[in-house]
Amino acid sequence: MSNFWVNLYKFPRFLTNVFIGFFLTTFQPIFKLLKNRKDRFLFTIIITIIIALLYRIIQIMTDNT
Missing domain, CATH: 1.20.5 (Single alpha-helices involved in coiled-coils or other helix-helix interfaces)
Structure with a gap:
C-alpha cells in the first residue's frame, strides 16, 4: 500500500513533464521556422x-x- 502513495506523490511531477514535453515537441518546428x-x-x-x-x-x- 505504501507503493501506491509513493506513486501518487510522483504523479504531479510526471504530469508536468508530459505537458512540457508535449509543448516542446509541438513548437520545436515552429521555432526552427x-x-x-x-x-x-x-x-x-x-x-x-x-x-x-x-x-x-x-x-x-x-x-x-
Missing part, C-alpha cells in the same frame, strides 16, 4: 489571417455583427 526572416514574415501573416478568421467566425456565430 522563425529563425529565417522570410519564413518568419510568412508565418506571421498566416497566423494573423487565422486569428482574424476565427475572430470573425465566432463573431458571426454569436450574432455580434
Whole structure:
C-alpha cells in the first residue's frame, strides 16, 4: 500500500513533464521556422489571417455583427 502513495506523490511531477514535453515537441518546428526572416514574415501573416478568421467566425456565430 505504501507503493501506491509513493506513486501518487510522483504523479504531479510526471504530469508536468508530459505537458512540457508535449509543448516542446509541438513548437520545436515552429521555432526552427522563425529563425529565417522570410519564413518568419510568412508565418506571421498566416497566423494573423487565422486569428482574424476565427475572430470573425465566432463573431458571426454569436450574432455580434
